[in-house]
Amino acid sequence: MTITSIPSLSPRYWPMWWRVTILLNISFYNMMGNVFAAGISPFFGLLIQEFHCSPEQASRLASYALLALGLSNLLALPTVEYLGKRYTILTSMVIFLGANIWAGKAQSYNSLLGSRFVAGLANGSIEALGPLIVSECFHEHQLARAMVVYVGFLAAGSAVGPIVAGGIASGLNNWRWFFYVSAIAIVVNLISAILMLPETTHTPNDYSPNGLSPTPEREKDGSSHDEDTTERGITISSSAQENQSLKSLWLKRSFTTRFLHGKKKENPVKLFLQPFPMFLAPPVLITTIVFGLTIGWTVLTSIVVSNVYVAAPYLWKSWQIGLINFGPLVGLSIGLPLGGLTADMLSKAALKRSHGEHDPRSRLPALVLGGLISPSGCLVIGYTLERDLHWIGAAVGWGMVAFGLTASANVLLAYTVDCFRMRAGHVGVLVNVAKNALGFGVSFASMNWYYSTGPATQFGTMAGLLWAGYLCVIPLYIYSHSLVRFSERILRL
Template identity: 45%
Template structure:
């Protein structure tokens, strides 16, 4: 989330940067590319976190709640991209210096790192049970004590309570020891450097799986189109005759924030509801593909948002319509994109980290590529032509989901080879 706040927060500052460095709008727009490049260099940390989170969720939550847990992860990534411009605009207006965004983000990332070290223990299961204490109740419940046995029973109860206190204290010590072992030791780390290169390229094998390929394409395109919208909106509203200040430009992201929030129950609760209902009807037989119908609303609305934005940007004074279109586009981040990510991870839960790594690489690569040529593309085709093309490409990527549903049996057998 914080990485996306930093990356997306650059766009509202284009006006201040152009004034200070006397650069063109095209050069300023490429700052988003340079920021993505720095994120690539910092992927040893940030990219690792984004790749590991799906694994942590798959280990922590059961399949019946996986989509709801995953949508929180995707939602925070998307909310970071929406809040970034608002935060940077407020910082620039209140402090009058665009560099303060970097300073504030550095402090925030440091605090976040400390809390992660203290509050995020290892989630890998090693078969150790933390609650193997004796059963204190449930024995001889059929016998009712007589009056002559009351005193003896009272003594037994006192003994049981003292035993429970002893076991409770022992459990607390055991939990503390387990917390330290899982948080501050190398017990779960395999330092096998010989397998480093193999592990580095291992996720790439999954790209041949249609479940993973379609997921990373839709996820990457939705992120890429969001980057394009952020850059173009910032440049259009910075230039004359509008000349909006950074905070006003940042507040345009309210539309995208609303779309992201609306998509949360669709990509999370609705997807899990469909999965659980199908599981009950099939007598407990689970099938990840049963979540896919939940992406239908987003598959229609998200590309349509590009069309709405294209027409609205012909007359930028219609900023309300721009916000509506942007919200429709960003609805696809937490709606259909999360459904596909949950579906892919549920198909291959043991390869969740690899799927997360592929999704991370794809979205950053597409964002890097489109941000570099966004302004030239806009000048050649205009807002309507550019955003219509974006909508067509995004709709085309959603059509790739149909074979996932039709060929689900064959794909399940094919995916089992990669477990």
């Protein structure tokens, strides 16, 4: 049913189809950054042959893209202060599109390396802004489901990129078409974002359907009973002063700059440094560690598996290297309902038991299964490579590691964003800087570590570190309220 009248609603009360479209737009763009960064690996042989570079130089094409993605997160919030989220993302999409075309036309190794660094700097902004936009658009009982879509797309890019690249390398024997196909996808994403990615910043004129300003206190008390009305498209009556059509709301949020004015701009250096004190908050620190390790071990596994199976005695072709990435893709897919729907069901059940008092930690029990399976996947990979077993063991183990991203790491991210909604952008910056920094580091050290200690010791150490991270969640669950209050006090939130 068409909405004919709607108040100047907080984004959390916009029609569900609009919020889902926003979620898909930012999630797809986030995925494309990881497709770009990880998809280069099946082309190493072609690139070495064309540019006469060493294998180490070829691997840096992936490493420096990850580094640029991480650095870009630090620039996102200062840029948003002056351009707003919508125009920051649209500008980054245009630059990212240009960098993909540049990569496809590169005639030298240095030119290709430069294009990948620029693309990483452009795309990284969405990693920082994604959790912030999700928290602005979805209520507490929907947060984990929305966040698991975002995290699922993010992680899927690392698997989809090599799968697509492997097919292109095998079918066309030409690495350039990978970037042209990527550019086409970005154009579609850009058009969709121009039309359906409005500015989601909360303003003093935003109202909830009952006419009350959506303050954090009211949002935390679970009072979202009017939300279903907007989702079904029924006309809403409100005591708010400003009533307007959905069309005018869309035009105002999408094609005006009024949200960039009306408040004093913060110092960009201050905004650059602002996220780092959040490391003092135990929920943020533990989330960063678990999320960063899970992503880092996924990247390391990709590098190790690719290098092991492309060498003698296996001598796999590019398409075979691409297809083994179906392992983590399946693991991510299986984890989606556990890290999304199950976590939100636990949150809603706890809300009913507590008579409407929302508790972010109620989601945390959902991560137990992922916390057991994901580190175990490291052991499966290490044992498979150590004993030279069938490659399916490595694929299954890799899927188990990736399962932890959507089944458990996502739950921690949703919990932390829920605890610090007013600092969701800072949480996004820290988590993504950590994961990209770790990914950059392991991309350099992974094979040296593999050859010096052997796969069993390497992957066993990885499993132990990841389990240690998950053990830290136990005191986080038990003392959640005290730790959040402590964090708010020392950070003056």
